[in-house]
Amino acid sequence: MSTLVQISIKPKQQEDLPYILELGLTKAKLYKKDIKDWRIRKRSIDARRAPVKLNLQLEFWLVGEEIKHIPPFVPQAVEESKTIAIIGAGPAGLYAALRAIEVGLKPIIYERGKDVRERRRDLARINKEHLVDSDSNYCFGEGGAGTYSDGKLYTRSKKRGNVLKAIEWFVHFGADKEILIDAHPHIGTNKLPKIITSMREAIIDAGGEVHFNAKLTNLKLENKRISSIEINNAQWHSYDTVILATGHSARDIFYLLHNHKIKIEAKPFAIGVRVEHQQELIDTIQYHGDSDNPYLPPASYGLVEQVDGLGVYSFCMCPGGIIAPCATEQEEVVTNGWSPSKRNNPYANSGIVVSVAPEDLPNYVEGDPFVCLNFQKKVERDCWEAAGKTQAVPAQRLIDFVEGRISVNFPKTSYQPGIVSVDLNNVLPPLISKRLKKAFKAFGRKMKGYYSNEAVLHAPESRTSSPVSIPRNPETLEHVEISGLYPCGEGAGYAGGIISAAIDGINCVDAVAKKKGY
Template identity: 75%
Template sequence: MQLMSTLTAITIRPELLENQDYILQQALAKAKIKPAAVKDWRIRKRSIDARNKPVKLQLQIEIWQQDEQRKPLNRFEPKEVSTAPKIAIIGAGPAGLYAALRAIEAGLKPIVFERGKDVRERRRDLAKINKEQLVNPESNYCFGEGGAGTYSDGKLYTRSKKRGNVLKGLEWLVHFGADEDILVDAHPHIGTNKLPKVISAMREAIIAAGGEVHFNAKLTDLRIENKVLKGIEINKQQRYAFDEVVLATGHSARDIFYLLHEKGVKIEAKPFALGVRAEHQQEVINYIQYHGETDNPYLRPAAYSLVEQVDGMGVYSFCMCPGGIIAPCATQQEEVVTNGWSPSKRNNPYANSGIVVSVEPKDLPNYTPDDPFVSLNFQKEVERACWIAGGKTQQVPAQRMTDFVNGRISNDFPKTSYQPGIVSADLNKVLPKLIANRLRKAFVLFNKKMPGYLSKDAVLHAPESRTSSPVSIPRNAETLEHIEVRGLYPCGEGAGYAGGIMSAAIDGINCVDAIAKKYQVV
């Protein structure tokens, strides 16, 4: 038997997706394969083609003939590691969890330290943000088991195919309980309601293999001697000796950046993006994207992707959530931050997306080449300004999109999915000019691509500011260790090497691959 197959592409109407006989018939005709020769087949990729009316589905079909064998899914294959060499992993987001799983696969013992709570206990703190507007700085939408993506959507789409094995990362999610649809959809998505179970299963597998996972365990110091990492301190109390530490703390762990700077560990300011979160009625986006074809029950809630160059800076949509909800994602009390998420069915009446402006450190007012915090400070200033404009609560300043473009205060609003509430403000005055001026122009340009997008019923919530880390932690391209400190592996979004769940997960695997190579294990 040979591990090979035939791939062919077909286009069908959405309502025919459940008609397996029809799909196979069309695929065999296209591939010129006789039905009697077929051993097995599957839909390998699925995407919506909404460029013209009627809307269609594009399918990539994989067919195995009688002398061919289907390759099995990548399964997580643990080793017993309770007495194996130990590595520390700081953070239990996707980078940290995948680093721990890869360590077990390689025969290393991961000890994971997570500053926040486990994935279920986090829910109480999220409820407090939404209902009581109280921010727990250690347990919130950004900090806790599963990281920022667990309760802010669980989108798995990544363009970073060159960074590692994306398929392996997705197949591991299926191994731990995710639906196999994530292997098929062009823009795979688990959903905030389903992802916690997958995260819990990963943790249980780590512990069952002999690894350790510690919650409420915050990194408070690093012991470095002669540019070599020797150990860590947790909660200003416990000290541990480690030769290898994977630093996977996420894009919002500002205290880690300050700690590294204080310890003389080189960090750098990096480009990031900042703007607003725009919310429309989902039926409006469906109407625009599906050319008025809104009565087809087989069409999923529509998404969109927009990008323009405005006055030398990119303005683009970020983390678009069909059928979604806007969430409060502050990590300190005196700031506000928005993000979005969707349940697995994406069946809420709202569509929201970050609309953000790319910012280079050199574009910022207080830029100096040797200041690693110039981007971070800008981010903090905007979040605090929005907190003040929102009434010094977790309410956020908001404005109808047309009012923002025309420079008018909004006197009233349609309903919003943002639970803490919104306060009318002129975002042209709240946001820095380099952001606001470009956003105004971008909305006009977006409306040319999507007529009806620029609408008085669309509401802007400010700010969308945690698109990526404003600081990078430089590392050696070959060893993946910090460029100056041996044994320290900057990893994932917080270090500047990922931009979402899957790219962070892949980077966690890559960092442990580098450690495994050092230990001469696989």
């Protein structure tokens, strides 16, 4: 049993390992001769008050204690093993495949989009030519939405599964070891493609398969059991096990299931705007004026407020980041944010969204699985029309929005396709806009300087999570009505980010292995 202690240091002391060791030994009432080894286990920034500190958790192994080094990933050769189909190569699908080759199953991934290298060309077309490929974009393609949405690796829920295992796999496939100790680990969009490629190569080397430009277009059931799937409206493949990890934006999958009378349900989700400030301002606010401290990373923030019975909160905050166009169809606009590994862009952006349940919506019909999806689609299309029917988005300065004025000009924005001055009060549903206005005032009181007309709102931020859930048995993780069908990850309503989706992929394969006796 190792010994854990907590210490606090100044940011400039974080590289002084002898000092950290001495401080930790003193706190633990130990001497150097007492310990066999030690490490920094967790690191977090404490910016609640000046001066800013770093909180460290240190782990000591005493002389005589065994230090176990368990390999994070142990594949098996699975070329001749039983097969399972995995639909989608996002975090849930990739981790499901990796876990499959650990337990001895052969995963066959079908991904509607392209590999990470080819996918970049389609992202460039969205930014430069305003052309959206409905199967290859910021949401669809190898790595899923996670590849090009920052690479944040934390989850609020520890009950989902083994968070450390999921993060260790990222390190195994090329991520920096620092993510193992940071309280809010982050990889960076610039580094994720290489890591995702390494994961794919490991799956193939073990005997699994990964197929790109391979879209699920139909399925067959026999006596309430999955029996086969159709790919690209052409090829049928027999499977008795299908992990459905298609992501939160695969609307065609929801319609496919519904047409087969496979139960789906409307679920709560969130919708709002993406706000962009200068990173220097956020640093000044969060670090109490110490924004030039070279030992501190670009600052983030988290905000939440209850407004008229609904929660309004920050989502996917990206320090030193960029706002990206994340539509999956031509006649809609969607925003999201991401950061490179160094988080060294001059802007800070975050979704500010209103949490809504199906019954909160003006188009609510009891039992309609698409009530939230239809609301989401209407907001995205209304914004597309308001901004001129391109991938430019409607935008407004923050105080102008709250006070109902059209902005006459804008500071520079990171959103490459461009912005169009619009009064968002006339575009966003009143359910959303009225609560956002009250929330921004409240956020300004919590973060002095945040409520600024130098901040620009980009609309909409609408893909926070799936507006539809695919119900499953909590014990077997199979669909509540269909044997062999495993709804998985964000698209099914069981995850809310890279790590929780990855863990859900692992959990689904563990459920398959248990059923098959592996």
